[in-house]
Amino acid sequence: MASAGVYGTDNMAKQLSILLIAAALLAGCRAGRQFPGNYYFQHEQAIIAIEKQYAQLTSKRLISLGFTDGAFRHVLTEMKTDSIRYVYEFNLSDPSFADTLTKYGYNAATCMSLLQNMKAIKCTWINKLDYYTDKEAKLLTFMSIRNNVRTSPFSPEKYFILTFYQQPQYYDENGVLLDRRNLRRARKINNEIFYRINEKVCYTVSAKFR
């Protein structure tokens, strides 16, 4: 009996530890707290200012900007010319970063100010993406904001993605962004479904910042 009792206790302890490990793993895998639906409206002024500043910066030539680390110190930049895309990583405080921007014909002061504004609202990436309506090319602005609230260090990152269009878009009754050609088909950007914020701005929550 005694040995059966010991065996029973051991077995229970084992099962309990398996349960605890499973629970810990589940907690670790769970996504961080989702962005609130009104995130855009809480930070509207800052977001619009960044979008405008970026539009000004890219009026002559395209550039993509982002941060590769959690502390927003390392900048990733992709500068596009007709023939080649230059990808560089810099420390934000490195003076050679501004020199490089100037060398490639960008306004370094506007760019540095934009990056500081992005850092302030944890905006981790901004670029221009091409999309096609009836085989005609158009550009949208793609902006990712990093979610700071995570349940555990191992939980996957989530990004609040905003897309800005030059023309008003079509949506269904649930606010899903639709394709112009077929009003019932959801238009996907980076394989994600987007939702209405206003007629020219949409959002989604994604596991990828670009």
Added chain:
Amino acid sequence: MGIPTRLLFCCLLCWNLFAATAQTSSGLRLNKKQQALALLNQTTLTASTFWQNVNPELFLANLKRNAEQPVFLYAGRNTNFCGYAAVGYILLEQDPLGYVQFMLNLYKHGEATYASVRYKPTAAVRKTAGTILYEGELDRNDADQVFFFTLADHYKGYLNLLHLNYKRDRELGLWAATNLSKFNRMLRAMMQTEIRCIGYDLVRVKQKHLVDSLQKKLLHGDVFLYLNNSILRKKNHNKVKKHIPTHYVVLKSISEENGVITLTYWDAGFTTLRQIDQKALNSLLFGISWSVRNR
């Protein structure tokens, strides 16, 4: 004539022969490109019974753009077509006329032969080509859609075993995935040249003097890298990362200065110049395939 003079004479002769071969090869390519463009200018297409959703005008325009500027061949934003795009890019660089003839035959007859290999895409992919959406420029590159779908349908590797037949949106998943051995098979078939390779699908390349070795390979022919794109093109800040290769690029040049490695590579739609450190290069590289055309 002394031995040093003879050696010098031999070196000069070899150099002249090498330069002449390179010049002839470059001239031939230019000639093939002009022939390809001439063929396209003479061609008019009507709607194909085999490719119901492919627009003949977009198809022709896409072929012409590819023949003129192979660098813009684009694999889409989320598809698994990067391996086929790398093969297509080299094919366009080396044999634009052959590529155009192959594509025109494929469009007109629903099947075609290139380098003695017969490609006969199934009805499912023929129906889907021309309907790709939300993949950037690939949306209107109907010829690229036909090319990628045809290769993905024809070549199969162990990654495709669970998804052998095409169903809607499978270009985003394992149906279109390309393991290293399948990639080399495609290169051998399409490039008609000797292809050598080091690396595995799950084990990183461990080689001393990697930059020197890649530079030497570039002297002999084209070099393809099989790499973990989440390191080269970071898309999230997760601490836990997948250590698997996911992407193919065509290496154009590589150099090292003060521990910083400058890579120039063709990456489905762009030529990219990227600076990384030795540690990053070691951790992202899983396979190197290279042709020995110029030996």
